[in-house]
Amino acid sequence: MAESTVILTKRGRNADPSIRKLEMAFLDKLTTDDALPGLHIEPINNSADPRARTGRVNDNYRAVLFRLNENGSPAYVYCGAYPHDEGTALAQRMTLNVNPLNGILEIRETEIAPSRRSFVAPQGSPQPKAPVDDRPRVLGHTEAELTQLGIDAELAAIAADATSEDKILSAAEIHPDWQQNVLLDLLTGVPFDEIATRLKAGATPADPEGDEDARIIKAVKTNPETQASFTYIDNNDELRQAVEAGDFGAWRVWLHPTQRRLVVADYKGPYRLAGGAGTGKTVVLVHRARRLWRADESRRVLLTTFTTNLAEGIAEQLALLDSGVPITDQPGQSGVCVVGIDALAARVLKQAGAGIAEDVEAVLGHARAEVARRTSNQAWQDAIDSAGTDLQADLRRAEFFASEYAAVILPNRITDERGYLRVRRPGRGVRLAKAARQAVWRVVQAYRTASRVDGAIDFTEAALIAATHLQRTGALFDHVLVDEAQDLGPAHLLFVRALAAEGPNDVFLAEDAHQRIYGARIVLSHYGLQVRGRSSRLKLNYRTTAQNLRLAQQILEGGDWVDGDEGTEDHSGYRSARQGPEPTLAESESLTVELDRAAHIVKAWLADGAKPETIAILVRDHRDRDRVTTALSERGVKVRAAGGDRIPAGAPVVMTMHRAKGTEFSRVLLFGISEASIPKSHNAYAFDPDAQAEAVLRERALLYVAATRARDALAVSWSGAASSLLPNNSPSPQD
Numbered sequence: 001m002a003e004s005t006v007i008l009t010k011r012g013r014n015a016d017p018s019i020r021k022l023e024m025a026f027l028d029k030l031t032t033d034d035a036l037p038g039l040h041i042e043p044i045n046n047s048a049d050p051r052a053r054t055g056r057v058n059d060n061y062r063a064v065l066f067r068l069n070e071n072g073s074p075a076y077v078y079c080g081a082y083p084h085d086e087g088t089a090l091a092q093r094m095t096l097n098v099n100p101l102n103g104i105l106e107i108r109e110t111e112i113a114p115s116r117r118s119f120v121a122p123q124g125s126p127q128p129k130a131p132v133d134d135r136p137r138v139l140g141h142t143e144a145e146l147t148q149l150g151i152d153a154e155l156a157a158i159a160a161d162a163t164s165e166d167k168i169l170s171a172a173e174i175h176p177d178w179q180q181n182v183l184l185d186l187l188t189g190v191p192f193d194e195i196a197t198r199l200k201a202g203a204t205p206a207d208p209e210g211d212e213d214a215r216i217i218k219a220v221k222t223n224p225e226t227q228a229s230f231t232y233i234d235n236n237d238e239l240r241q242a243v244e245a246g247d248f249g250a251w252r253v254w255l256h257p258t259q260r261r262l263v264v265a266d267y268k269g270p271y272r273l274a275g276g277a278g279t280g281k282t283v284v285l286v287h288r289a290r291r292l293w294r295a296d297e298s299r300r301v302l303l304t305t306f307t308t309n310l311a312e313g314i315a316e317q318l319a320l321l322d323s324g325v326p327i328t329d330q331p332g333q334s335g336v337c338v339v340g341i342d343a344l345a346a347r348v349l350k351q352a353g354a355g356i357a358e359d360v361e362a363v364l365g366h367a368r369a370e371v372a373r374r375t376s377n378q379a380w381q382d383a384i385d386s387a388g389t390d391l392q393a394d395l396r397r398a399e400f401f402a403s404e405y406a407a408v409i410l411p412n413r414i415t416d417e418r419g420y421l422r423v424r425r426p427g428r429g430v431r432l433a434k435a436a437r438q439a440v441w442r443v444v445q446a447y448r449t450a451s452r453v454d455g456a457i458d459f460t461e462a463a464l465i466a467a468t469h470l471q472r473t474g475a476l477f478d479h480v481l482v483d484e485a486q487d488l489g490p491a492h493l494l495f496v497r498a499l500a501a502e503g504p505n506d507v508f509l510a511e512d513a514h515q516r517i518y519g520a521r522i523v524l525s526h527y528g529l530q531v532r533g534r535s536s537r538l539k540l541n542y543r544t545t546a547q548n549l550r551l552a553q554q555i556l557e558g559g560d561w562v563d564g565d566e567g568t569e570d571h572s573g574y575r576s577a578r579q580g581p582e583p584t585l586a587e588s589e590s591l592t593v594e595l596d597r598a599a600h601i602v603k604a605w606l607a608d609g610a611k612p613e614t615i616a617i618l619v620r621d622h623r624d625r626d627r628v629t630t631a632l633s634e635r636g637v638k639v640r641a642a643g644g645d646r647i648p649a650g651a652p653v654v655m656t657m658h659r660a661k662g663t664e665f666s667r668v669l670l671f672g673i674s675e676a677s678i679p680k681s682h683n684a685y686a687f688d689p690d691a692q693a694e695a696v697l698r699e700r701a702l703l704y705v706a707a708t709r710a711r712d713a714l715a716v717s718w719s720g721a722a723s724s725l726l727p728n729n730s731p732s733p734q735d
């Protein structure tokens with residue numbers, strides 16, 4: 001009996017769950033004993049690679065494999081299940097080898113039609129003459145440079161000469177996966193030398209003794225480029241997970257080499273990962289949280305984000321990735337705690353009990369232990385009405401007070417007028433002379449007195465009091481990972497800093513300034529999060545098609561974006577390897593016509609075979625959500641409105657753009673994108689031109705968030721004048 005190991009490959013992943021079940025049964029048996037009679041593991045006559053085998057999945061399907069020798073035991077590279085004859089033919093012409101230039105494992109198909117051949121063309125072979133095309137070449141690298149990296153000569157020639165990205169990406173499809181990854185990296189602006197160094201670092205020298213099988217297995221175990229398409233399976237749980245993941249769960253198994261490095265790397269202090277929507281930031285966080293806990297199962301890892309809804313989504317992903325990780329929403333236990341940042345602050349306050357009074361005093365100037373209630377949304381307006389008579393008119397706004405409080409008063413822990421008169425207010429657009437400061441302080445005092453009477457605190461106060469408590473009593477976690485960090489304000493960031501003691505792998509933040517829809521700009525280093533020299537950016541988009549991505553990036557143009565490290569946020573250079581239809585932009589003469597059109601679009605998507613729950617209609621606010629839900633139902637389209645709870649299943653869903661943050665759908669309709677609806681509410685910030693510009697930027701970010709939720713199809717509609725945030729012209733197809 002020979003127990004064997006399985007190496008799964010990305011190719012041949014089957015979309016059909018019934019076949020996946022058969023594959024699992026086959027692989028299960030194979031790992032037990034490859035000589036079991038039902039398996040029929042057989043070599044192929046005249047195969048291009050003597051290691052090629054087929055096995056019996058059922059009467060109709062054959063498994064295609066390579067058999068390797070791993071220290072005397074069999075290890076099988078599994079390349080998928082195929083209809084009988086197709087499987088045999090594939091096994092006959094496939095080869096498995098290590099690229100001699102960079103050590104990356106490759107599967108190739110030989111003896112295929114000349115137009116699909118992926119052999120290295122012999123040096124100096126004549127190239128067919130094409131008519132001269134003087135349009136600019138998109139890649140900016142020569143054929144010789146590309147072949148130096150190990151890219152097949154045929155592909156290198158096409159890529160170096162291409163005048164469109166699509167041409168490069170479709171040519172790459174028939175070549176080993178890593179070659180497409182490298183070309184995409186070059187297209188997104190990763191420097192050539194960086195890629196060359198990375199490939200070189202992963203290469204293992206050929207063994208003079210010639211044990212090619214050992215070299216192959218080593219590449220699978222250690223080479224990140226290889227691991228983007230091959231995975232060594234350690235046990236049956238992992239096997240089941242990986243097989244069941246199918247195509248949709250590819251993120252669980254096949255990480256891009258850059259993602260993998262971010263998962264396994266150790267950092268001396270806080271790290272900042274930037275990246276546009278859909279570039280896999282959450283995927284990196286989930287893998288990294290698991291890796292940190294698996295490295296030492298006594299560790300307390302926190303995975304937090306802006307809202308409870310987002311945290312629930314992340315917890316589901318983590319459970320899918322590794323059902324063995326203990327997931328909790330309570331701080332202080334070993335395992336991975338997944339919880340929204342405000343809910344976590346509330347838990348810290350609750351656990352502190354009466355001991356919190358001292359921290360409340362440090363932040364608010366009076367000691368009290370009643371902190372369980374939350375201040376009402378009306379509280380600033382009430383304080384202005386009762387104590388703001390001396391205020392200049394443009395400051396009599398809740399928005400001014402909320403931002404002054406969050407940006408200046410709380411982070412500086414100001415508890416009396418003297419403190420407020422003296423504090424520096426850098427970055428605040430509106431200047432305040434002494435009398436104005438005194439008038440502002442009277443309102444702050446009224447706000448604090450009222451919340452004291454009610455036994456209430458607001459969310460920013462809660463975060464800062466929790467931070468103050470932890471600074472005094474000690475950190476709760478060994479590692480803290482934050483998603484959507486761009487939305488956290490100063491108090492949240494001070495809280496994050498206090499949650500983990502300073503040290504290796506303490507804080508890891510994922511952010512995208514283009515998706516800041518709540519907070520104002522922040523500088524991480526002001527809150528003890530020094531990320532200088534420890535940050536990077538993901539640019540390859542996995543979610544959105546190239547066509548939809550282009551529209552989304554056009555929405556960003558015209559915005560003045562700054563990231564958490566005070567750098568200008570560059571939105572160029574993002575790429576997607578996925579292709580789909582152009583987004584449709586439709587103007588209607590009235591709301592009724594727009595609703596008729598929306599019903600028509602959703603019906604057409606359903607008729608096209610889309611599962612109902614993979615369709616979303618995104619709107620600006622709750623009123624629109626309810627109106628559209630009713631109107632579509634009246635037009636015979638059964639849809640459901642999503643609120644604060646879980647997104648309902650079984651029907652297309654209507655939700656606000658804010659609620660859509662962090663979600664994804666196959667097809668998305670952005671409804672009501674008129675100038676009257678977005679950008680909105682920036683007049684509330686008229687007290688300060690900077691704050692007003694920031695408010696418009698948030699609206700732009702909101703539209704970008706909404707436009708990047710679609711995996712496949714995107715439609716945009718409006719009635720009346722189109723939103724000025726939309727690109728002027730509908731995107732033109734790439735050539």
Ligand SMILES: Nc1ncnc2c1ncn2[C@@H]1O[C@H](COP(=O)(O)OP(=O)(O)OP(=O)(O)O)[C@@H](O)[C@H]1O
Nearest residue numbers: 250251254255256277278279280281282283542543
């Ligand atoms: N290596 C990968 N292989 C396949 N799919 C991937 C990979 N990495 C990420 N994805 C998929 O891409 C999509 C976007 O990933 P993710 O949600 O992590 O991105 P994000 O950067 O956090 O996006 P956003 O900022 O919009 O929330 C998801 O469907 C995810 O499964």
